[in-house]
Amino acid sequence: MSEQRRATTHLIGGFSGGLVSAIILQPFDLLKTRLQQDKTSTLWKTLKSIETPSQLWRGALPSCIRTSVGSAMYLTMLNSIRQAISKGKNTGSTGSSYLPQLNMYENMFSGAVTRALTGLITMPITVIKVRYESTLYQYTSLRYATSHIFRTEGLRGFFRGFGATALRDAPYAGLYMLFYDRMKVLVPTLLPSNVVKLNSDNRYSTYASTLINGSSAFSAAVIATSITAPFDTVKTRMQLEPAKFHSFTSTFWHIATKESVRNLFAGISLRLTRKAFSAGIAWGIYEEIVKKFV
Template sequence: MGERKRHLVAGFSGGLASAVALQPLDLIKTRVQSGEKGVIGVLRGMESWTELWRGTVPSAIRTSLGSAMYLTTLHVMRSTMTISKQTSLHGSSKLPKLSALENLGSGMLARGIVGFITMPITIIKVRFESNMYHYSSIAEATQIIWKHEGLKGFFRGVGATCLRDAPYAGLYVSFYEQLKISLPKLLNWEGEFDVKGSALINSSSAIVASILATSITAPFDKIKTNMQLKPEKYFSFMNTLKLLVSEDWKRLFDGVGLRLLRKAGSAGIAWCIYEELVKL
């Protein structure tokens, strides 16, 4: 299997696994951010526990394809940027080694590009998860959005999404790569690791990096969700920011706990699978 194809398959597999496993957290977060009162209120309002997986199909499409494109694009960028282009196994990872600034820049650029490309399916995913829209299929959602909102309907909140995802990805990659170096030193582990050892280091690094990056970018996630679910009221980034701050600035952090759990879990699953598969 070619190198780029291996990264595509590894990214797709990790993204798909994390999307299906963690869809309930994503759905609850979306509903909390849309105005429903708390996790308990969301759960009580459900007719069946299977409703927790509503929106799994668009979520799985977005996350699997998005992860495949993002991680492959990121790898190509980082391989191009690194002087030696060395990808031989070192410690727990087989990825190119770059400076913190290079990791930050490559992560932001790759995520920004892929985030824009996957924006239409992101809109459909968020609306499927909420209680405000009742689409029966992706095809129906596409037709309704196109009919009532036109092309721009598929790109609601694209600015807020980029302001959330690009910095998140840049910070995440930078933190993640540094943690993969620091954790083995803290544990006094040296040399190459077996599968269990590298999986532990990579998953732990991914979880901690995700928590840090998610905490910093949380307000943009709230703004993005409101713009996508209530475009009549929240029609621009600055308008949404002003309204949320005037109502209660703490609303900018609605659902942050759920997003932390979801992002940490997703990073731990997706990046561990990705790192191990690219070694094959």
């Protein structure tokens, strides 16, 4: 297969997985944003403020654009970096995946660098998405949201909170890739032997590989999300209240000392749920598309 077709396959796989997960899980993202914007709010109070079910999908369009395009870019770049690292090395792969296995440091490096680059490119749509979901801004359309940010804050406004985002996403992606690779080896040992039978090509069935990859992605996301949760809260505050919160350090210190350390983990249950299921869905779809067409 040509390199161009291979890259297209990764783009389609990443886009499809990201789009499906964004549509299904948008309510979790919206509720998380609103919990993080108000230090006194609870999940129950936030749910009561939602007047109709359709409001749970407010901000779905920018979320779908960001997640699908971001996922396509991220997974394509990640594969290129991992292939470059593994070139000339006997890295091997698992029965559920065609992606090369790397060592701990290579996994963390490839995930962190790729996520930081993708985060920078998709930052403008991330800022628009967060503010559109929030109740602090009464944006009536994406066009108005975009023009308002540009008019009041300039281009810099579209990259508000990038430092906190990079500090959250780069370690998250590095840890995620580390645990995802390990889980793809561990999960088959926990499943019934009749499920994880290898075929003549030394591969698992579609059902088995989807189960293994989805479960591995889910577990890796839970671990990585738990560790990086405070960075997500800081990032959201900086994007929602730029006049009050100017830097990562001052925002982190304000939340930890003026409010409570607990507030650094505001919305963690929602973020855990969303990130875990998002990873399970997106990576399950992505891995199967790559298996079918690469």
